[in-house]
Amino acid sequence: MTATADQDTTAPASAPSTAQPRRNPQRGWFGPLLLRLHFSAGLFVGPFILIAALSGAVYALGPTIEQGIYRHELTAPSTAAAKPLADQIDAAQAYIQRHHPEDTLAAVRPAPAPGATTRVMYAEAGLMDSQNRAVFVDPGTAEVRGDLLVYGTSGALPFRTWVDTFHRSLFLGDVGRLYSETAASWLGVVALAGLGLWVIRIRKTRAKRDLVRPARGVRGYRRVFSWHASTGVWLLLGALFLSATGITWSQYGGGNVDQLRSALSWGTPALTTSLSDTGTAAGGGEHAAHHGGSAASTDAGPATVTPVLFDRVLAAAKAANIHASELQITPPATADQAWTVAEIKRSYPTAVNSVAIDPRDMSVVSETNFDTFSLPAKLTRWGIDTHMGTMWGLPNQILLFVTALGIAAMVVFGYVMWWQRRPIGKRVGNAPAAGALNRAPWWGSGLVAVGAIVIGAFLPALGVTLLAFVVIDVLITNRSVPPTPAAPGE
Numbered sequence: 001m002t003a004t005a006d007q008d009t010t011a012p013a014s015a016p017s018t019a020q021p022r023r024n025p026q027r028g029w030f031g032p033l034l035l036r037l038h039f040s041a042g043l044f045v046g047p048f049i050l051i052a053a054l055s056g057a058v059y060a061l062g063p064t065i066e067q068g069i070y071r072h073e074l075t076a077p078s079t080a081a082a083k084p085l086a087d088q089i090d091a092a093q094a095y096i097q098r099h100h101p102e103d104t105l106a107a108v109r110p111a112p113a114p115g116a117t118t119r120v121m122y123a124e125a126g127l128m129d130s131q132n133r134a135v136f137v138d139p140g141t142a143e144v145r146g147d148l149l150v151y152g153t154s155g156a157l158p159f160r161t162w163v164d165t166f167h168r169s170l171f172l173g174d175v176g177r178l179y180s181e182t183a184a185s186w187l188g189v190v191a192l193a194g195l196g197l198w199v200i201r202i203r204k205t206r207a208k209r210d211l212v213r214p215a216r217g218v219r220g221y222r223r224v225f226s227w228h229a230s231t232g233v234w235l236l237l238g239a240l241f242l243s244a245t246g247i248t249w250s251q252y253g254g255g256n257v258d259q260l261r262s263a264l265s266w267g268t269p270a271l272t273t274s275l276s277d278t279g280t281a282a283g284g285g286e287h288a289a290h291h292g293g294s295a296a297s298t299d300a301g302p303a304t305v306t307p308v309l310f311d312r313v314l315a316a317a318k319a320a321n322i323h324a325s326e327l328q329i330t331p332p333a334t335a336d337q338a339w340t341v342a343e344i345k346r347s348y349p350t351a352v353n354s355v356a357i358d359p360r361d362m363s364v365v366s367e368t369n370f371d372t373f374s375l376p377a378k379l380t381r382w383g384i385d386t387h388m389g390t391m392w393g394l395p396n397q398i399l400l401f402v403t404a405l406g407i408a409a410m411v412v413f414g415y416v417m418w419w420q421r422r423p424i425g426k427r428v429g430n431a432p433a434a435g436a437l438n439r440a441p442w443w444g445s446g447l448v449a450v451g452a453i454v455i456g457a458f459l460p461a462l463g464v465t466l467l468a469f470v471v472i473d474v475l476i477t478n479r480s481v482p483p484t485p486a487a488p489g490e
Helices: 030-060 062-069 085-099 158-169 173-204 220-234 236-247 252-263 307-320 375-387 393-420 442-458 460-480
Strands: 104-109 118-123 131-137 144-151 327-330 339-343 354-358 363-368
Touching (some): 030 158, 030 393, 062 158, 085 307, 104 131, 158 173, 173 220, 173 460, 220 236, 236 252, 252 460, 307 327, 307 339, 307 363
Antiparallel strands (some): 118 131, 339 354
16 A cells, blocks of 8 residues: 555666556556455454454354253253242252352342253352353252353353353453454455455456356366455355444444444443432443443442342332343342343343332332334344344354354465465565555545544554554565666766
8 A cells, every 4th residue: 555666767768668658646546455455454364353253153153052061050850830039049059058158149040941940140259250150950849950150141151151252352351352353343344345356356357157156167366266256245244244243342442332322322221220319320231241240339238138039029020021031130239229130032032121129119210121222222232142143043153153164264265365376486475566545546545544544543453453554564665666776977
């Protein structure tokens, strides 16, 4: 994206036949710019996208895989009617006192269906944010089936938690999250640049079919290019969707998305849990699978939490707006806070109503209803659940798996093409010619500059890496341009 010398400075001035004709500065710049951007971003960000795609493919199948790995804990052999939650919690308390006596009761998820277990969840020192230890109880017999660490609103078990942490941060904490933010930010840009190149190519080529399905009867670079182009056009919408929804989880770009949604009143309504005159909002939002907790006053004493209250609070919630079988009952940390009951059904049709209950008289303090959410808030909810593979069940997971593998394959195809086009005697291929912006009209350069600044400011990971690309591009280009010889007599 920088200029290169296009004049033969060694040719005599009296030999006009050797001079290259000047190109029209308003033609032939956009395609080369897209190619340079697509190549540079793919080359340097490709490893990030590859790791995110492969780990995302495994994560997509996580819910189904966990059903097999943790079948013992997740299934209840008893067919008897469910005992009161108080009895199930008492059994879990007895178990936790023997094995993890320092843990404290944090929440309960009643068995959502016959044959499933109840999760009695405990806070434990040393765990990640939004992570608890769950004791799995057969609701018919109150028999404890075991305990496992669970994570977030999604209730991810150890396998999916491990994959999710790797996918999100490579086990490097907040620093590692920059990798996934960079991958998500650039995936959409690379995909759109590739679409632009595909449109330019298909308008010029006669073998248009080779751009929508892998070419037959060709080998080498042309064959790999055909696979790269045809795979990309079929996976374009999936790549854009994963990029957009992935950004919402990121540290910096995701924070900007939250601020934009708040400014436009597109946020998810929050539940008020304060029992005093000063309201305190609680609620994990759409990303409660990755972030947890609600604000609580530190002035009041600890709340009274007894097993029998779970049954009473649940009955009051069902009389209000809680109708789904997949739900979580959370006691307050302090006495001036209400209990909360929230639906956690992330499959279609979505059920995420919530209600705050005053434990003193079982009255409703506040409630949120998904039906009254704004359309952007609903789309955000549906987009995140689809990204996580829970919205449409197994078909959703398979589609995500195939899309992620396809994205990974396109990255590999890109590197193979780069290697195949290397000059004889070199180990790697050359980059596309620089200098496209020098051939652009003033308005073209202006639009590119403004677009880069706006997008880079909104998506800082993209902005910083784009700036790095430009600096590296300038340095490499300047090194490759031979110095202009001095004129005679100088």
